[in-house]
Amino acid sequence: MVVTVVALGAVGVLAGAGLQGNLVYYKTTSELVADPGLAGQRLRLGGLVMASSVSRGPDGVRFTLTDGVQEVRVVNSEQPRGVFQEGQGALVEGVLGADGVFRSDLLLVKHDNTYRPPDGDGNSQAEIRP
Amino acid sequence: MTAPLHPPRSTPADRTLTAATAAASLVALVLALVVAPPDAVQGQAQRLMYVHVPAAWLAYACFATVLVASVAYLLTRDLRWDRRAQAAGELGVGMTALAIALGSIWGRPVWGTWWVWDPRLITTVVLLLVYAGYLSVRGLGDDRGTGARRAAAVGIIGFVNVPIVHFSVVWWRTLHQPATVLSPDQAVLDGRMAAALLAAVVAFTLAGWLVVRRRIRQLALLDAEPAVADPEPARPLVVTAKPQP
Numbered sequence: 001m002v003v004t005v006v007a008l009g010a011v012g013v014l015a016g017a018g019l020q021g022n023l024v025y026y027k028t029t030s031e032l033v034a035d036p037g038l039a040g041q042r043l044r045l046g047g048l049v050m051a052s053s054v055s056r057g058p059d060g061v062r063f064t065l066t067d068g069v070q071e072v073r074v075v076n077s078e079q080p081r082g083v084f085q086e087g088q089g090a091l092v093e094g095v096l097g098a099d100g101v102f103r104s105d106l107l108l109v110k111h112d113n114t115y116r117p118p119d120g121d122g123n124s125q126a127e128i129r130p
Numbered sequence: 131m132t133a134p135l136h137p138p139r140s141t142p143a144d145r146t147l148t149a150a151t152a153a154a155s156l157v158a159l160v161l162a163l164v165v166a167p168p169d170a171v172q173g174q175a176q177r178l179m180y181v182h183v184p185a186a187w188l189a190y191a192c193f194a195t196v197l198v199a200s201v202a203y204l205l206t207r208d209l210r211w212d213r214r215a216q217a218a219g220e221l222g223v224g225m226t227a228l229a230i231a232l233g234s235i236w237g238r239p240v241w242g243t244w245w246v247w248d249p250r251l252i253t254t255v256v257l258l259l260v261y262a263g264y265l266s267v268r269g270l271g272d273d274r275g276t277g278a279r280r281a282a283a284v285g286i287i288g289f290v291n292v293p294i295v296h297f298s299v300v301w302w303r304t305l306h307q308p309a310t311v312l313s314p315d316q317a318v319l320d321g322r323m324a325a326a327l328l329a330a331v332v333a334f335t336l337a338g339w340l341v342v343r344r345r346i347r348q349l350a351l352l353d354a355e356p357a358v359a360d361p362e363p364a365r366p367l368v369v370t371a372k373p374q375p
Contacts, residue, residue: 007260007263007284007287007288008287008290010256011256011290011291011294024302024303025248025249025302025303025304025305026303026305046303080242081242081243082239082240082241082242082243083171083172083173083239083240084242085171088171091305107242108241108242108243108246108305109240109241109242110241110305110307111171111172111240111241111307112307113307113308113309113310114310114318114319115169115172115176115179115310115318115319115320115323116169116170116318116320117167117168117169117170117320117322118167118168118169118170119170
């Protein structure tokens with residue numbers, strides 16, 4: 001019974017904190033821009049990689065993240081892994097500098113829930129829209 | 131530990147189920163590896179969907195079975211329901227672990243990491259721990275009935291975790307993508323990919339059914355056997371001082 005109560009309590013705390021928005025896995029670019037208090041804090045930032053914003057150099061990879069409203073320039077110290085590309089989601093962990101550039105050392109790819117064949121695949125394009 | 135178990139004799143229903151499982155698996159393999167195209171963004175790694183998603187689905191189905199069988203056990207106090215719950219719980223834990231492992235392997239090439247502590251992954255680990263606890267709590271009671279009763283309580287309350295895991299990608303921001311099938315929003319899945327996924331889900335479900343049926347019969351044999359007396363009762367450990375030379 002103790003196990004049950006503890007498990008239930010932990011689940012409750014997790015659900016409650018989530019509903020209040022205290023547990024946010026990443027900030028959006030709009031949230032980061034809107035809250036000056038976040039500058040200088042280490043946090044995760046998520047958004048879409050803007051088209052033709054990616055450039056790779058010896059100091060890592062530079063690109064712009066957007067949520068469609070606000071844009072934030074990002075410099076990631078390492079070359080990206082995963083299926084990083086323009087137009088797809090990405091998540092970076094780092095600090096927003098006073099110059100408005102977000103410097104990160106961890107870059108993850110957040111892909112969406114659509115699955116389609118590569119362009120030029122001439123087969124059926126039947127799509128399921130539940 | 132216990133006397134060796136004779137494998138239960140297979141019935142015509144078993145053979146039909148085995149043949150259906152084999153056929154569904156073959157269809158799923160061909161659809162997943164040959165017919166379905168690679169994903170435009172994720173490439174070949176996306177094919178892991180055809181094992182990761184069915185493993186997670188089968189885990190959900192197992193825990194739903196645990197819920198129903200646990201309620202039935204508490205109402206009837208019939209150990210047949212407890213054995214059904216235990217067999218489903220064991221497979222559910224295995225499938226949860228498999229879904230986590232396959233998800234991790236999928237995450238490395240696509241996300242760029244084996245693991246993140248995002249809400250979907252955290253809640254799935256909690257799910258695994260709760261049902262591992264469900265299996266271990268059965269052994270803690272003084273007798274068979276006590277263990278079964280406590281396990282039933284955990285099996286019923288623990289099911290709360292299943293919707294939390296499933297909707298974690300909707301309720302919270304996660305790195306994990308939301309569901310495509312059984313999803314509240316509009317998602318796109320290529321027709322051939324959907325066919326492969328459906329066939330794989332059917333194959334996993336049939337295979338799981340087969341495994342659980344056999345395990346239930348094995349557990350029934352265990353319950354039917356008279357308790358084996360411990361040949362040598364445990365004695366208290368006596369520590370004596372070693373005489374100094």
